[in-house]
Amino acid sequence: MLKTSLGGHRRRNLMQSLLIASIALMGIGTAQAQSGAPAKISTVYTGDVINGKKVVSSLNTSDLEPGKKHLLYFQGVQMSTGQHWYVSVIVAKGARPGKRFTLTSGVHGDEMSSVHTVQTVMNQLNPAEMSGTVMAVLDIARPAMESMQRRWPSSGRGFELTDMNREWPGNENGLGAVSRQAGLVFNRLLKPNTDLAIDFHTGTTGLDVSAFHIGDMRIPEVKTMMMLYPVPAIFDNPVYPGVLHNAYVDAGIPAFTPEVGVARRLELGMIPIFVEGTMNVFKHYGVVPGAIGRTAVDANVYVGKSAVPVLTTHGGFIELLVKLNAKVTAGQKLAIQRNAFGEVVAEYASPVNGLVGGLRTDATSEPGNVLLFILADAAPVSGAAAYPE
Numbered sequence: 001m002l003k004t005s006l007g008g009h010r011r012r013n014l015m016q017s018l019l020i021a022s023i024a025l026m027g028i029g030t031a032q033a034q035s036g037a038p039a040k041i042s043t044v045y046t047g048d049v050i051n052g053k054k055v056v057s058s059l060n061t062s063d064l065e066p067g068k069k070h071l072l073y074f075q076g077v078q079m080s081t082g083q084h085w086y087v088s089v090i091v092a093k094g095a096r097p098g099k100r101f102t103l104t105s106g107v108h109g110d111e112m113s114s115v116h117t118v119q120t121v122m123n124q125l126n127p128a129e130m131s132g133t134v135m136a137v138l139d140i141a142r143p144a145m146e147s148m149q150r151r152w153p154s155s156g157r158g159f160e161l162t163d164m165n166r167e168w169p170g171n172e173n174g175l176g177a178v179s180r181q182a183g184l185v186f187n188r189l190l191k192p193n194t195d196l197a198i199d200f201h202t203g204t205t206g207l208d209v210s211a212f213h214i215g216d217m218r219i220p221e222v223k224t225m226m227m228l229y230p231v232p233a234i235f236d237n238p239v240y241p242g243v244l245h246n247a248y249v250d251a252g253i254p255a256f257t258p259e260v261g262v263a264r265r266l267e268l269g270m271i272p273i274f275v276e277g278t279m280n281v282f283k284h285y286g287v288v289p290g291a292i293g294r295t296a297v298d299a300n301v302y303v304g305k306s307a308v309p310v311l312t313t314h315g316g317f318i319e320l321l322v323k324l325n326a327k328v329t330a331g332q333k334l335a336i337q338r339n340a341f342g343e344v345v346a347e348y349a350s351p352v353n354g355l356v357g358g359l360r361t362d363a364t365s366e367p368g369n370v371l372l373f374i375l376a377d378a379a380p381v382s383g384a385a386a387y388p389e
């Protein structure tokens with residue numbers, strides 16, 4: 001499953017390279033394809049109002065009235081019908097200046113607890129007592145969210161599904177709607193308004209995951225932010241190119257990715273961990289007043305350098321022998337697989353010492369699927385960072 005999607009990404013990159021090369025050969029050049037954000041962004045109201053919210057095509061939060069919350073739609077890329085995909089933006093503009101945070105959700109369309117976490121945090125903010133700005137962008141991959149699926153359905157070469165979290169920072173003049181949506185959102189909304197960023201995710205459909213963060217702890221402010229959450233685990237690894245938090249980091253903006261449990265439904269027992277942690281971050285940076293609550297130290301956090309996948313070698317019915325967050329040792333039996341006759345066709349053991357961070361939800365599997373992810377002490381090995389944030 002994962003190998004296929006990574007292979008698809010490589011194929012797409014190859015096709016894009018070939019296309020750019022052929023455009024260059026035609027003498028058109030690629031300068032147009034390289035244009036990025038203007039140096040200083042200004043707020044542009046399109047004049048449209050949707051559901052009572054004003055629409056912007058670019059935003060500078062310093063233009064907004066302090067001490068208030070502002071609800072806006074950002075005009076994203078066009079659809080095949082010529083209409084636009086709009087994304088929902090909330091800006092809590094503090095009464096006084098300070099750090100500017102951006103919280104995002106919905107880069108994958110089936111990750112509902114990420115949306116609910118951001119909504120809950122925004123509801124707790126009182127701009128009148130804030131020093132700084134918190135911007136939330138809730139539904140970035142709109143068409144993926146409309147169909148409750150991870151990837152964005154696009155029509156470039158017939159119907160295809162594109163993982164938006166391999167496209168950042170995008171390209172406003174790129175090949176395909178997903179790259180353009182990423183470019184528009186990143187250049188005109190996220191990057192110009194952000195000092196520090198948190199991009200909320202959950203596991204993907206088919207994989208139960210525990211509460212943890214993904215981020216590069218070598219970046220001091222990323223480490224500071226991640227450790228302010230009472231999470232039981234941290235995956236200390238930058239993971240893939242094209243991921244939103246890495247696009248931020250490349251732009252000099254410290255950022256990381258919390259993982260709020262399973263896809264598709266709300267993890268109401270887990271969301272408070274991430275709300276408390278996010279409010280801790282705001283308190284630490286002086287955006288909101290108040291005492292810092294529980295942190296990763298209180299949660300006895302486990303920090304793993306790699307997420308080692310255990311892949312099925314056979315097709316058949318899966319019986320899992322471990323639960324999420326279980327500590328496992330190398331060689332420990334994790335699952336048994338049987339054929340339709342009930343005969344055992346495979347047994348799976350942990351290749352490393354670590355903590356069970358992800359478990360397949362379906363009780364059957366084809367060969368080559370991810371059965372488990374083990375957050376492990378071991379340094380990443382080839383293919384080991386294939387966790388589908």
Ligand SMILES: [Zn+2]
Pocket residue numbers: 107108111165201202203388389
């Ligand atoms: Zn995700």
